[in-house]
Amino acid sequence: MRSRGHPSDAQLIGVLEDVGARLDDPATPYLQVRVRARLETEAAPTPAPSRLVRLLVAGVGVAVVVSAVLTFSPATRRAVAGWLGLRGVEVERVDTPAATALGRDLDLGEPLTLREAARRADFDLVLLPESRFGAPDELYFADAPSGGRIDALYATESALPMLLTEFRGHTEAPTIRKTVGDDVVVEPVTVDGRAGVWLEGGPHTVTYVDDDGDPLVDHTRLAGNTLIWERGSLTLRLESELTKEEAIRVGEDVDVMPAP
Amino acid sequence: MEGRPLDDDARLIDSARGGDIEAFEQLVARYQKIAVRVAHVMCGADDAGDVAQEAFVKAWQALGRFREGAAFRPWLLTIVANEARNTRRAAGRRARLALRAAEGRPSVDAAPSTEEAALGEERRQLVLAAVATLSDAHRDVISCRFFAGLSESETAVVLGCRRGTVKSRLSRALAGLRSHLDATAFDEGALRA
Numbered sequence: 001m002r003s004r005g006h007p008s009d010a011q012l013i014g015v016l017e018d019v020g021a022r023l024d025d026p027a028t029p030y031l032q033v034r035v036r037a038r039l040e041t042e043a044a045p046t047p048a049p050s051r052l053v054r055l056l057v058a059g060v061g062v063a064v065v066v067s068a069v070l071t072f073s074p075a076t077r078r079a080v081a082g083w084l085g086l087r088g089v090e091v092e093r094v095d096t097p098a099a100t101a102l103g104r105d106l107d108l109g110e111p112l113t114l115r116e117a118a119r120r121a122d123f124d125l126v127l128l129p130e131s132r133f134g135a136p137d138e139l140y141f142a143d144a145p146s147g148g149r150i151d152a153l154y155a156t157e158s159a160l161p162m163l164l165t166e167f168r169g170h171t172e173a174p175t176i177r178k179t180v181g182d183d184v185v186v187e188p189v190t191v192d193g194r195a196g197v198w199l200e201g202g203p204h205t206v207t208y209v210d211d212d213g214d215p216l217v218d219h220t221r222l223a224g225n226t227l228i229w230e231r232g233s234l235t236l237r238l239e240s241e242l243t244k245e246e247a248i249r250v251g252e253d254v255d256v257m258p259a260p
Numbered sequence: 261m262e263g264r265p266l267d268d269d270a271r272l273i274d275s276a277r278g279g280d281i282e283a284f285e286q287l288v289a290r291y292q293k294i295a296v297r298v299a300h301v302m303c304g305a306d307d308a309g310d311v312a313q314e315a316f317v318k319a320w321q322a323l324g325r326f327r328e329g330a331a332f333r334p335w336l337l338t339i340v341a342n343e344a345r346n347t348r349r350a351a352g353r354r355a356r357l358a359l360r361a362a363e364g365r366p367s368v369d370a371a372p373s374t375e376e377a378a379l380g381e382e383r384r385q386l387v388l389a390a391v392a393t394l395s396d397a398h399r400d401v402i403s404c405r406f407f408a409g410l411s412e413s414e415t416a417v418v419l420g421c422r423r424g425t426v427k428s429r430l431s432r433a434l435a436g437l438r439s440h441l442d443a444t445a446f447d448e449g450a451l452r453a
Contacts, residue, residue, distance in 0.1 A: 006438040007446035013434070015387045015446070016406035022384070023407060025293075025300050028309035032288050035316045039281050 029130045029255035030114075037115045106163075108151045109142030118257055122147040123168050123234055125257040128154060128250060137161070160224050162240040168233055189227070189244065191251040196229030198244050227251055269332045277323045284323075288316050291333060294408070295340050298418070301403035302344035303351075311347050315340040334417040337410070341400075341418045383445050390440040398433035401426055 007015075117139045118125050127136060136152035143149075147168035154162040185200040224239045227247040231254070238247055269290075275283035292312060299311035319339050326335060391402055404415040405426070412430075416423040 005443055007441050007443050009434050009438075011446045012387065012437055012441070013406065015383045016391075016402065017409075018380070019384050019388060020407040020409060023297075023300070025296050026305040026308050028292070028296050028312060031292050031296070031309065031313060031316075032285055034313055035288050035320075036281060036285050038313070038317045039284065039320055 027131070027255070029127070030135075030257045033114055033118070033135075034257065037118055040115065106151075106153075108140035108153075109149065110140060112139055112141050114139060114257075117141060117150055117152075120148060121150050121166075123166075124232075125150060126164070126166050126231060126234060126236060127152060127255045127257060128162070128164055128238075129253045130255050132250075132253075133162070136164075156241070158241060160241055162224075162238065162242075165237040165239075166234050168235075187244070189229070189248060191227070191229035191248050192231065194230045196227060196248075196251070198247070199226040199228070200244065201225075270329070273323065273326060273332060276320070277326075284320055287332065287336075291336055292316075294333070295336065298337050298340045298404065298408045298410075299344045301407040302341060302400060303348040307344075307347050307351070311343045312340060315343045318343065334414045337414070337418045338420065341404075341420075379445065386441060386445055387437065390437045393440060394433055394436055398429055398436060401429040402433050402437075405430060 112120065114125075114135060120141050133154050137155045138153040140151040140153075141148055142151070145167050149165065149167040152164040152166075154164070156162055185198070187198045187200075189196045189198045224241050225244070225247065227238045227240075227242075227244070229236055229251050231251075236251070236254075238251060240247060240250075242250065269287070272283045272287050276287065295312040295315060296308050299308040299315070303311055315336065319336050322339070326332070391399060394402065400419055401415060404410045404418055405412070410418060412426050413423055416426045419426070421429075
């Protein structure tokens with residue numbers, strides 16, 4: 001029986017419990033890793049980057065110029081050949097299969113763990129949504145461009161892994177210059193409200209130009225489809241076999257792991 | 261509830277006290293879900309992740325003061341609750357609980373009619389709005405007990421009060437909610453009448 005005019009305690013408690021069952025807690029990606037990174041700092045404090053380094057990094061803006069090329073550059077050829085060779089030749093030649101690294105021969109820099117990556121990068125690490133792709137299988141750090149570059153490799157069920165590249169920088173829309181080859185689609189897209197570029201159909205080189213005007217030529221590692229976009233002060237590049245729509249959805253759904 | 265044998269927790273706590281970060285990491289994995297839930301219902305979704313992270317770090321630092329043989333979960337949640345209260349005090353605001361994605365979630369119950377679903381949603385929103393009018397003390401006891409699903413005794417530990425206090429606060433909080441709500445929306449036959 002309910003009291004006249006107002007709901008009974010039992011009715012109220014039923015609805016309160018129903019509210020609790022339907023509450024959607026916020027996603028807290030990599031909480032465990034973040035806590036651990038903090039504890040390691042507590043246990044053995046590591047010197048923070050000097051103020052001068054941080055100021056220098058903050059002062060460097062990086063613009064991106066994308067140029068698509070028709071043919072494989074020697075470096076790309078090396079990367080693709082190395083990648084294919086990894087799957088074909090070695091299996092026949094060795095009795096005990098060696099542990100193969102996804103990123104070997106991809107010229108990605110220094111391999112490191114997720115915790116080390118969060119510490120080394122001069123920015124909050126961006127990772128593919130953990131709920132869908134899990135943690136990266138391999139991570140690499142390179143010194144250039146300024147502030148460091150992180151490459152996160154994710155194994156997939158197909159032969160090609162996915163590669164997420166990130167570094168501090170920003171693109172001014174007018175500075176994106178495109179040279180389109182016949183077999184390469186280059187299309188402006190929007191990712192989470194920010195400008196991006198979608199490249200599909202062939203390998204391409206990416207040239208980053210810093211504030212001093214010095215070009216840093218980079219090439220695709222996997223010859224998959226590529227999405228380049230910005231997020232905060234970061235420029236991100238995702239090489240994968242995803243379709244344009246899927247890649248954009250992933251780009252809008254990334255997890256951010258704050259620096260410890 | 262992440263039900264695990266307490267002696268297993270005790271073993272991990274013992275190792276963690278000796279500086280074993282990996283042992284503590286297992287405790288984090290085990291209790292992060294409930295820690296985030298308690299933080300969420302006490303200070304809101306935006307700060308819940310940071311509050312939970314900070315609470316785990318403080319728990320690590322305070323492990324030396326953890327009473328041997330005690331249950332880890334309420335001890336940890338006490339730290340989460342303190343951290344959540346400090347955060348909301350600093351931010352000068354309370355948690356705004358929103359039933360975000362949940363409404364779009366397909367029901368596993370016997371499919372309710374559109375009218376029944378709408379009535380259920382109306383009830384929940386009315387109750388949430390009424391909870392928002394309660395004092396912090398009454399709101400916390402409702403949040404811990406019903407939104408985070410803590411037992412009465414756990415709620416008492418987490419909020420730092422006696423079990424009798426939890427009972428009396430709950431009773432007064434429910435009375436406060438009742439006074440804000442009209443029975444009409446709670447009448448099972450409301451739409452069929």
